[in-house]
Amino acid sequence: MSFDFSPIFDRWPMLLSGALMTMLLATAATALGFVIGTLCAVGRNSSYRAASAICAVYVETIRNTPFLVQIFLIFFGLSTLGFTLGAVTVAILALTINVGAYTGEIMRAGFNSVHSGQWEAAECLGLSRLQTYWHVVLFPAVERVYPSLTSQFILLMLASSITSQISVPELTGNANFIQGVSFRPLETYLVIGVIYFALSVVMRQAFNGIGMLIFPRRRRLGTAL
Amino acid sequence: MNNATENKPVIVLRDVEKSFGQVKVLHGVSFEVQRGQVTVLIGRSGSGKSTALRCIDRLETVNAGYIEVCGHVVTDPALELRKLRLDVGIVFQSYNLFPHLTIGQNIMLAPRSVKNLPKTETVELARACLEQVGLGDKFDAYPEQLSGGQQQRAAIARSLAMQPKVMLFDEVTSALDPELTGEVLKVIERLAAGGMTMVIVTHEMNFARRIADQLVFMHQGKIWEKGPGAILDAPQTPELQRFAAQEL
Ligand SMILES: Nc1ncnc2c1ncn2[C@@H]1O[C@H](COP(=O)(O)OP(=O)(O)OP(=O)(O)O)[C@@H](O)[C@H]1O
Ligand SMILES: [Mg+2]
Numbered sequence: 001m002s003f004d005f006s007p008i009f010d011r012w013p014m015l016l017s018g019a020l021m022t023m024l025l026a027t028a029a030t031a032l033g034f035v036i037g038t039l040c041a042v043g044r045n046s047s048y049r050a051a052s053a054i055c056a057v058y059v060e061t062i063r064n065t066p067f068l069v070q071i072f073l074i075f076f077g078l079s080t081l082g083f084t085l086g087a088v089t090v091a092i093l094a095l096t097i098n099v100g101a102y103t104g105e106i107m108r109a110g111f112n113s114v115h116s117g118q119w120e121a122a123e124c125l126g127l128s129r130l131q132t133y134w135h136v137v138l139f140p141a142v143e144r145v146y147p148s149l150t151s152q153f154i155l156l157m158l159a160s161s162i163t164s165q166i167s168v169p170e171l172t173g174n175a176n177f178i179q180g181v182s183f184r185p186l187e188t189y190l191v192i193g194v195i196y197f198a199l200s201v202v203m204r205q206a207f208n209g210i211g212m213l214i215f216p217r218r219r220r221l222g223t224a225l
Numbered sequence: 226m227n228n229a230t231e232n233k234p235v236i237v238l239r240d241v242e243k244s245f246g247q248v249k250v251l252h253g254v255s256f257e258v259q260r261g262q263v264t265v266l267i268g269r270s271g272s273g274k275s276t277a278l279r280c281i282d283r284l285e286t287v288n289a290g291y292i293e294v295c296g297h298v299v300t301d302p303a304l305e306l307r308k309l310r311l312d313v314g315i316v317f318q319s320y321n322l323f324p325h326l327t328i329g330q331n332i333m334l335a336p337r338s339v340k341n342l343p344k345t346e347t348v349e350l351a352r353a354c355l356e357q358v359g360l361g362d363k364f365d366a367y368p369e370q371l372s373g374g375q376q377q378r379a380a381i382a383r384s385l386a387m388q389p390k391v392m393l394f395d396e397v398t399s400a401l402d403p404e405l406t407g408e409v410l411k412v413i414e415r416l417a418a419g420g421m422t423m424v425i426v427t428h429e430m431n432f433a434r435r436i437a438d439q440l441v442f443m444h445q446g447k448i449w450e451k452g453p454g455a456i457l458d459a460p461q462t463p464e465l466q467r468f469a470a471q472e473l
Contacts, residue, residue, distance in 0.1 A: 135323075140324060
């Protein structure tokens with residue numbers, strides 16, 4: 001058995017552009033998914049029955065179906081309805097919808113972990129419920145669940161490989177192409193496996209860095225995130 | 226303001242009943258607080274003091290009875306809570322400062338977002354309130370950098386910044402050791418001297434006797450005696466007699 005990596009390394013620009021596309025998908029879906037998830041957590045905890053029901057249905061639908069099926073449904077569903085969106089746009093949309101549901105559950109746990117005394121103090125000062133979320137609860141909640149959020153968003157980055165199924169030129173998609181023309185599947189997937197690993201490490205470090213920046217209390221206390 | 230409104234009590238509780246599930250906690254509680262008066266609720270643990278206090282600020286809804294605070298009918302289901310909360314400040318045993326905000330930000334939050342005061346005004350207001358509780362130098366500190374007593378005084382300052390007409394205190398010194406208790410009680414005494422209308426729940430009997438214009442003794446969800454601090458020296462009921470003998 002002999003390994004030959006040269007046909008893969010020769011195509012490094014494709015690997016690079018694939019990795020960049022993967023990071024683009026991950027970053028966009030992380031940012032959008034965090035917003036969706038947070039709103040969803042607020043909605044699910046809300047006393048408006050309709051809002052909490054809609055959020056619950058959304059979360060349970062997404063969490064109990066495979067991502068591949070979700071992305072196909074969105075991809076073919078949109079085109080059947082006459083929307084012609086690019087594959088990348090559809091991928092970001094699908095990833096956002098997917099990670100939004102998981103983030104919603106994480107954020108809900110975060111909101112619920114904030115001591116009832118904090119809610120009460122805000123209420124007694126006259127703050128509305130939304131003002132309390134925004135000024136009082138959001139920050140400590142995110143701080144509390146930050147490690148879970150980090151893991152979720154790294155999972156999202158890895159799951160973005162599935163978008164190769166709708167021809168998004170991300171890392172896995174490009175690898176599929178490379179192995180097809182080089183007839184070196186094992187080497188190809190070994191290489192992108194290592195690249196994914198590196199991207200995960202980079203992402204974790206980035207999240208740690210951001211955490212240290214936005215949570216000065218952690219920094220002062222010197223507690224790791 | 227005419228005499229009729231001036232003489233009207235600021236807080237009225239009439240036959241207030243409150244149950245948690247099957248457990249009845251308040252059995253017809255009635256008392257009144259006049260403007261500028263300090264009322265102290267005393268009684269054993271579980272006698273319903275906190276519950277009564279929380280009903281005044283509509284943190285609990287009552288099952289029966291009537292409560293009025295600063296002209297707001299608290300027991301009216303259609304009451305606009307925000308209006309009530311603008312007139313009532315409440316401080317708890319567990320200070321409940323917001324840990325991610327500095328003391329200054331803690332104090333400025335409500336005046337800015339509830340009253341929409343401009344920033345410069347809220348800064349001045351926060352500094353003044355901090356001066357009032359003896360924490361003039363802690364504007365930029367975070368809650369965790371303060372001692373328990375300082376945190377509690379900061380929480381009092383946060384309530385004062387909303388310029389409430391009534392202040393409620395629920396065992397605000399119970400989590401503090403004696404030394405820190407003193408500095409918090411001093412702040413409350415200064416407020417009393419300044420004419421603030423207050424309802425205080427406390428286990429500090431000497432403080433209660435000193436500060437109270439009206440003492441209210443609760444036992445098993447009922448009021449057994451109320452009157453000036455002197456009721457402690459001449460209890461009329463065996464319940465208060467036993468309580469006084471234990472606590473003093
Ligand atoms: N949220 C609640 N749910 C159920 N029972 C409650 C609740 N809050 C208070 N109680 C019960 O009501 C009774 C009165 O409680 P409350 O806290 O008013 O007493 P308290 O006089 O303030 O006592 P302490 O001096 O210990 O603070 C107690 O028996 C308590 O167990
Ligand atoms: Mg109590």
